Amino acid sequence: MELKSRPRRRDFITISSGESFSPFHYSVGRFGSQFLTELRDHKRFMGMRCAGCGRVYVPPRPVCGPCFKKMDDWVEVGPNGTLIAFTILRFAFIDPETGQKKPVPYGYGFIRLDGADTQLQHFLPVGAKPPKIGMKVRPVFEEIRHGNLRDIRHFEEIA
Ligand SMILES: [Zn+2]
DSSP: OOOSSOOOGGGSOOOOOOSOOOOOOOOOHHHHHHHHHHHHHHOOEEEEEOTTTOOEESSOOSBOTTTOOBOOEEEEEOSSEEEEEEEEEOSOOBOTTTSSBOOSSEEEEEEEETTOSSOEEEEEOOSSSOOOTTOEEEEEEOSSOOSSGGGEEEEEEOO
8 A cells, every 4th residue: 555645643643551550669779778878867978989990989889880890888979069961941741750740940960979970960950040060069958858869859059
């Protein structure tokens, strides 16, 4: 069969997956659990240092990628850091973690905590003064923390 004309938009078939609710839980592992427990209980960022190359990973991981060495050297980093890159979101979408639309605009950036060699991704407030690459930032913690990255509300510029 040969198409004689391009299909119009209303001719496209759409299929609905229906009402799906699929909550799931997964382990963040031994290193992730330690990292999130320190954040929750002490507002402290802990990274993992490689004995081979000296890189400090935040969030921590068990093996250094470049060296392929197992790591077990916890080091405290931050809490302040530097904004490495960011974007500003102006289109509301449903946050898969909460099921709610996050009010726009808001920033999302890569933050390198002082003493770390990797970046953490997190939210940035967007006010009258937009974020800029290289600005020094600090975390703003939630009063009630649950042991996940949302225990940090966002990172804000250090005035
Ligand atoms: Zn290494």
